[in-house]
Amino acid sequence: VYQVFESVAKKYDVMNDSMTLGIHRVWKDILMHKMNPSPGTLLLDVAGGTGDIAFRFINYVRSARERQLQRKLKHHQNLSWQEISESYQEDKFKSLGDSQVVVCDINKEMLKVGKQKAQHLGYSEGLSWVLGNAEELPFDDDKFDVYTIAFGIRNVTRIDLALQEAYRVLKPGGRFLCLEFSHVSNPLLSRLYDLYSFQVIPVLGEVIAGDWKSYQYLVESIRRFPPQEELKAMIEDAGFLKVDYQNLNSGIVAIHSGFKL
Amino acid sequence: GRACLSHTEPRARDGRSGEEEEEEEEEGCYQLYPGHIPTSPLQKALLAAGSAFMALYDPYRHDMVAVLGETTGCLALPNLRDKMKHHPEGYRILQERPRIRLSTLDTAKLRGLPDGSLGREYIRFLEDNKVSPDTRMPPKFVDDEELAYVIQRYREVHDLMHTLLGMPTTILGEVVVKWFEAVQTGLPMCVLGAAFGPIHLSAQNLQLLATELAPWAIRSGRNASCILNVYYEQRWQQSVESLREEIGIFPPP
Numbered sequence: 001v002y003q004v005f006e007s008v009a010k011k012y013d014v015m016n017d018s019m020t021l022g023i024h025r026v027w028k029d030i031l032m033h034k035m036n037p038s039p040g041t042l043l044l045d046v047a048g049g050t051g052d053i054a055f056r057f058i059n060y061v062r063s064a065r066e067r068q069l070q071r072k073l074k075h076h077q078n079l080s081w082q083e084i085s086e087s088y089q090e091d092k093f094k095s096l097g098d099s100q101v102v103v104c105d106i107n108k109e110m111l112k113v114g115k116q117k118a119q120h121l122g123y124s125e126g127l128s129w130v131l132g133n134a135e136e137l138p139f140d141d142d143k144f145d146v147y148t149i150a151f152g153i154r155n156v157t158r159i160d161l162a163l164q165e166a167y168r169v170l171k172p173g174g175r176f177l178c179l180e181f182s183h184v185s186n187p188l189l190s191r192l193y194d195l196y197s198f199q200v201i202p203v204l205g206e207v208i209a210g211d212w213k214s215y216q217y218l219v220e221s222i223r224r225f226p227p228q229e230e231l232k233a234m235i236e237d238a239g240f241l242k243v244d245y246q247n248l249n250s251g252i253v254a255i256h257s258g259f260k261l
Numbered sequence: 262g263r264a265c266l267s268h269t270e271p272r273a274r275d276g277r278s279g280e281e282e283e284e285e286e287e288e289g290c291y292q293l294y295p296g297h298i299p300t301s302p303l304q305k306a307l308l309a310a311g312s313a314f315m316a317l318y319d320p321y322r323h324d325m326v327a328v329l330g331e332t333t334g335c336l337a338l339p340n341l342r343d344k345m346k347h348h349p350e351g352y353r354i355l356q357e358r359p360r361i362r363l364s365t366l367d368t369a370k371l372r373g374l375p376d377g378s379l380g381r382e383y384i385r386f387l388e389d390n391k392v393s394p395d396t397r398m399p400p401k402f403v404d405d406e407e408l409a410y411v412i413q414r415y416r417e418v419h420d421l422m423h424t425l426l427g428m429p430t431t432i433l434g435e436v437v438v439k440w441f442e443a444v445q446t447g448l449p450m451c452v453l454g455a456a457f458g459p460i461h462l463s464a465q466n467l468q469l470l471a472t473e474l475a476p477w478a479i480r481s482g483r484n485a486s487c488i489l490n491v492y493y494e495q496r497w498q499q500s501v502e503s504l505r506e507e508i509g510i511f512p513p514p
Contacts, residue, residue, distance in 0.1 A: 199303050207311035210324050212298055212401070 009109035011209040012050055013117075018204050019215075027253050028150060031179045032056045034246070034255060035146060039065040039097025044144040044169060046134050046162075047152020048103040049110030051117050058123055061099040068097065096126045102144075104132045135161040139169045146170075150179040154225040163238035170260045176240055182247070182254035183227035189250055197222070228254050293406045296399045305332045308402065317457055320432075327398040330450035331412060337447040338408040344487045345411070351490035358410055359494050361394045361417040371497055379504055380497030383424045390430040394420055414489055415446065421493050425505060426478070427513040432458065433466045437474045444482030446489075473514050485509035 016024050031053070037043065039061050045053045076083075105111050111129050118127060132138045134149065134156050147166045156162045166176050184190040197219045205215025226234065228245050231254075235243045240258030247254050291299040300308065309332040316325040345351030371380035387393060397416040403409040419438070426441060428434035436458040443451035455475075459467055485508045496504060505512065 199301060200307060203304055203307040203311055206308060206328065207315050207325065210322070 043101040046149045049105045051114035054101045065097045100126045137165045148177045176258040178256040181222040184251040308332045331402040333449040348490040386424045440478040441482045481510045
């Protein structure tokens with residue numbers, strides 16, 4: 001799997017857009033809305049490679065923060081000059097409000113691309129990049145408010161270990177969110193989806209990235225991945241409560257959610 | 262022959278429908294040579310279109326030119342193979358399957374040959390243009406093992422074409438060779454390359470191509486016998502001039 005992503009890293013984003021016709025962006029936006037992070041949230045994005053989730057998180061909390069500050073300012077209209085100058089010194093006007101996202105990925109190349117993107121797009125505050133393995137995370141227990149893994153969990157050899165690690169590093173009350181390709185139950189759609197996956201995607205891989213085999217692997221790994229209910233059971237086994245899932249596009253993609261309570 | 266090699270990652274133990282597994286097995290069973298990726302007609306069509314577009318869009322994607330050749334060569338390749346079969350030297354090449362690779366060539370010996378000999382000029386060409394026969398892509402999408410060799414041979418002989426035609430690896434030089442190859446092989450990829458390659462040329466070069474080089478390449482291509490029927494590896498000592506005459510390539514302008 002490592003070598004697949006080494007060769008895939010640079011063309012990852014282009015391939016995502018081509019394969020999903022840009023829809024993957026919508027899926028990730030939906031994930032972010034479901035998360036609905038408030039400023040001050042500490043997010044761990046695992047297998048987050050090129051930063052898609054991380055950047056969306058920063059944008060989200062930034063605008064949430066702006067709204068928060070605007071409300072505060074309105075409230076401050078009636079303060080005295082003394083009180084206003086004191087509030088400046090409080091240094092509470094951080095644009096992200098102490099929110100932070102840690103992007104963790106097992107692959108150096110993916111992280112490299114992510115860092116370059118961040119620089120190019122102007123993201124610096126509240127963002128850090130860590131090399132690590134989802135099955136053995138380099139973090140202490142009970143650290144994060146939210147754990148996300150978007151299109152990464154199907155590449156993990158021992159999904160159960162990754163889920164256990166997710167449970168470990170989340171704070172009590174923390175939320176687990178997984179965005180992943182899943183199973184389409186509708187038979188007609190399923191056949192169309194299979195046709196597209198097996199016929200078109202490897203061709204796109206060859207033409208765009210010069211790499212048929214990696215994308216053939218991708219399509220096959222999607223088929224091998226546990227369906228919605230099975231994944232739900234696995235998440236429950238790791239100790240999460242209130243586990244549920246939401247199908248997107250009739251099950252082509254699903255968001256699984258669970259809480260450490 | 263049919264080798265039942267799996268070219269994919271190890272199969273899953275669960276979670277896949279029987280139908281899909283069958284489809285998988287079918288494709289995996291048809292790997293006819295190392296590097297072969299069996300493709301359905303739909304996939305070939307998509308590959309042909311995609312590679313044609315990408316080759317034009319990004320001329321440095323030589324792999325796309327190769328893929329285009331493989332996916333569109335279904336008529337031309339059998340034709341070439343038959344030409345080889347019916348010619349004594351070509352037949353021998355098909356039997357012995359020689360490969361032109363730096364590891365198999367005795368470059369020191371070739372360099373030692375007299376100037377004007379095929380071997381000496383070929384090495385000179387490789388060194389001047391800083392190319393190597395080892396960078397030729399092995400075929401992936403040709404669904405016949407013998408035809409895969411034919412296209413491989415065509416690719417490896419390409420540099421010798423440059424040598425015989427006296428053309429460098431500039432865009433102009435490549436286009437001229439493509440014109441020659443298009444007439445010689447009938448491969449759609451060569452035809453497309455010859456037709457669209459000039460897009461990237463300057464006006465001056467374009468004129469040179471149109472007035473002198475292309476007509477010469479076409480005439481030579483028509484006049485010459487099949488270039489795949491020459492056992493180049495046994496003719497290093499032969500002078501380039503005499504080989505040109507033998508094949509029927511007119512002297513370059």
